[in-house]
Amino acid sequence: MNIHEYQGKTLLREFGVPVLEGVHCTSVEQALTAYDNLNSKIVAVKSQIHAGGRGKGTLYHPQTRQEVMQGGVKIAFSKDEVETYATNILGNVLVTIQTGDEGKIVKNLYVESGCDIAHEYYLALLVDRDNKSVLIMASTEGGMDIEHVAEHTPEKIHKVVIDVNAGLLGFQKRDLGNSLGLSGMALRSFAKTLSAMYEMFVSQDCAMVEINPLVRTSNDEIVALDAKISFDENAEFRHKNWAQLRDLSEEEDVEIRAKETGLSYVKLDGNIGCLVNGAGLAMATMDVIKLYGGEPANFLDVGGGADEEQVKTAFSMIMEDPNVKGILVNIFGGIMRCDIIARGVIAATEALSLKVPLVVRLAGTNVEQGKEILAASDLNIHPANDLAEGAQKIVSLIGGDE
Amino acid sequence: MMAIWIEEDAKVLVQGITGKQGMFHAGKMVEYGTQIVGGCTPGKGGQTVELEGKDFPVWNSMTEAITATDADATVIYVPPPYAAEAIMEAAEAFDTVKGEGVVICITEGIPTLDMVKAVAYVNNRPGIRLIGPNCPGIITPGETGGAKIGIMPGHIHAKGRIGIVSKSGTLTYEAVAQTMSINEGQSTCIGIGGDPVNGTGFIECLAAFENDPQTVAIVMIGEIGGNAEQEAAAFAAENVSKPIVGFVAGSTAPPGKRMGHAGAIISGGKGTAEEKFEAFKQAGIACANDPSEIGSVLLQALQDAGLR
Numbered sequence: 001m002n003i004h005e006y007q008g009k010t011l012l013r014e015f016g017v018p019v020l021e022g023v024h025c026t027s028v029e030q031a032l033t034a035y036d037n038l039n040s041k042i043v044a045v046k047s048q049i050h051a052g053g054r055g056k057g058t059l060y061h062p063q064t065r066q067e068v069m070q071g072g073v074k075i076a077f078s079k080d081e082v083e084t085y086a087t088n089i090l091g092n093v094l095v096t097i098q099t100g101d102e103g104k105i106v107k108n109l110y111v112e113s114g115c116d117i118a119h120e121y122y123l124a125l126l127v128d129r130d131n132k133s134v135l136i137m138a139s140t141e142g143g144m145d146i147e148h149v150a151e152h153t154p155e156k157i158h159k160v161v162i163d164v165n166a167g168l169l170g171f172q173k174r175d176l177g178n179s180l181g182l183s184g185m186a187l188r189s190f191a192k193t194l195s196a197m198y199e200m201f202v203s204q205d206c207a208m209v210e211i212n213p214l215v216r217t218s219n220d221e222i223v224a225l226d227a228k229i230s231f232d233e234n235a236e237f238r239h240k241n242w243a244q245l246r247d248l249s250e251e252e253d254v255e256i257r258a259k260e261t262g263l264s265y266v267k268l269d270g271n272i273g274c275l276v277n278g279a280g281l282a283m284a285t286m287d288v289i290k291l292y293g294g295e296p297a298n299f300l301d302v303g304g305g306a307d308e309e310q311v312k313t314a315f316s317m318i319m320e321d322p323n324v325k326g327i328l329v330n331i332f333g334g335i336m337r338c339d340i341i342a343r344g345v346i347a348a349t350e351a352l353s354l355k356v357p358l359v360v361r362l363a364g365t366n367v368e369q370g371k372e373i374l375a376a377s378d379l380n381i382h383p384a385n386d387l388a389e390g391a392q393k394i395v396s397l398i399g400g401d402e
Numbered sequence: 403m404m405a406i407w408i409e410e411d412a413k414v415l416v417q418g419i420t421g422k423q424g425m426f427h428a429g430k431m432v433e434y435g436t437q438i439v440g441g442c443t444p445g446k447g448g449q450t451v452e453l454e455g456k457d458f459p460v461w462n463s464m465t466e467a468i469t470a471t472d473a474d475a476t477v478i479y480v481p482p483p484y485a486a487e488a489i490m491e492a493a494e495a496f497d498t499v500k501g502e503g504v505v506i507c508i509t510e511g512i513p514t515l516d517m518v519k520a521v522a523y524v525n526n527r528p529g530i531r532l533i534g535p536n537c538p539g540i541i542t543p544g545e546t547g548g549a550k551i552g553i554m555p556g557h558i559h560a561k562g563r564i565g566i567v568s569k570s571g572t573l574t575y576e577a578v579a580q581t582m583s584i585n586e587g588q589s590t591c592i593g594i595g596g597d598p599v600n601g602t603g604f605i606e607c608l609a610a611f612e613n614d615p616q617t618v619a620i621v622m623i624g625e626i627g628g629n630a631e632q633e634a635a636a637f638a639a640e641n642v643s644k645p646i647v648g649f650v651a652g653s654t655a656p657p658g659k660r661m662g663h664a665g666a667i668i669s670g671g672k673g674t675a676e677e678k679f680e681a682f683k684q685a686g687i688a689c690a691n692d693p694s695e696i697g698s699v700l701l702q703a704l705q706d707a708g709l710r
Binding site: 129130147164205232234235268276279280286289299333334335365388 | 430483513514515516517519521522523553554557558568569570571572573574575576596598623625626628629649651652653654655656658660661662663664665666670671691692693695
């Protein structure tokens, strides 16, 4: 689960990480008041969306798609400039390298004081799968695309692996600071910042904290100038405050509803809907559709114990997508029995008066009963014996519409 | 030694045996023929649970349960907030009572930082092996019955000579069905789970299958996210002489989106299926483009190795 920069900075401030004064705004008027209150010669006017590359993004008018402004993060030297930038940002669509061509409508703005920057660094805390631990990554190459740095100058990325049962140790903070060339007051400020960030990472169940750039000011203070924070959704049960931090407008409505009903759904661009049990098999089903020349419309895992009602919900979610021209159901019954799935499929098909072609592949527990139930119905359901056959059938069935 | 880590007659405890999931699956395991010796639910010690018409004892702690039963393994069906602690309790109890044991955690949705702690804890106890979490478990089919420890449908398996290791549950079942389609059974099938931080990985499974006399060939199924598959491929190229058939799920997954499993995400352009398939091919692993092809690719690999 991602949060906005302005929310991340509030959290960082709570844990004692130095951040600049800033105000979250949702209107141009608020931005102008913020400028007056911040009392800073220069301010940054920053688009708040859940995607990186905001600074180098482009703003477009939501209806006409006419370009409004280059750059979703602007430095303003006057109140007039704040007004111009805020007007150009709010309500318009920001397209960045991470949003896709559709972009995202900007509804939130962060107006932040400026500071004198002596140097920009990169700092990130994340869970490292290789070491099965928390990893801190830092680089002197702040403000840049870190993947580019990692590829071209990997020696400029410094890493520290934390033993979670020992915590972040003093020498690790000093070593990392030294490798960034910090000393004296700046090194002490860095060490303190790092401790605060590590404490936040662990206590808040973060999945990733990325500060790019982390800056050293001309006064040798370390300040977090940006904040990209995400949480581990598995830990939501012990963080009641996340509900308020979640920006539902950043998530696909149908994906949220799927989660509420215990399904896992991801929308894709194709036209063949899929309904599968198990995440790995659901991915494989999409892959095989593509292999036989089709395009999957979604990833949908109904889980290991779906009942008739969930199968029905899953079907209605698939059919909400106007691109869907056919559906492939692929179930390997383990705990889930094929006869129950077959009944669920029939009930859903009838309830939704399904018009598109439907291919059903059943395997595993009670497969024979499942197949009999489908065959006995007078609905237009095409059976398949394995995944390849199922994919080929659905691709050829929708072929005429292409 | 026959099969890996879990022998056909392994004695197994169930943590969370009094819960809905635990009781249901414990029953299925008994039905399959797994030697369930009891369970553990704190606060319910002294009670019994009836499975398939037979009573099984419940203990308050894993130390008591292992001491009383000399269990070889435990399977965890404890809800996410308490699962990591259940893993650590089992690890400590096995280590103290007998110096070894296999801990299988089925639970899905455990906080990642809880797993970081639990894995470090288990790794401090070298005799303890953790499988999972968020996995179907491990099964060593027998001539009759066998040891099914987890949630997989037992009846699709048969004792044989193919080792299977996978990150995904239903895709493992698919692989099992594919081996059966060419009249091959399984030595041991392991679901290592789809979480970013887990216990046993591909490499340990490959090494164990290589050393297992019952296993003659291996099916390895990965998915997008991380680079465990690439590392396993590099390991296999150097250390595994037995034929391996590989598949990776998620060729069509969009970057930056979590595909059901917490660990199944392409981030920063890394962890794609293409990368993993390429690593498999480089390592001489025979790849199936489609799970329905696993059987035929495996048959070819067995023929090439003079095993059919």
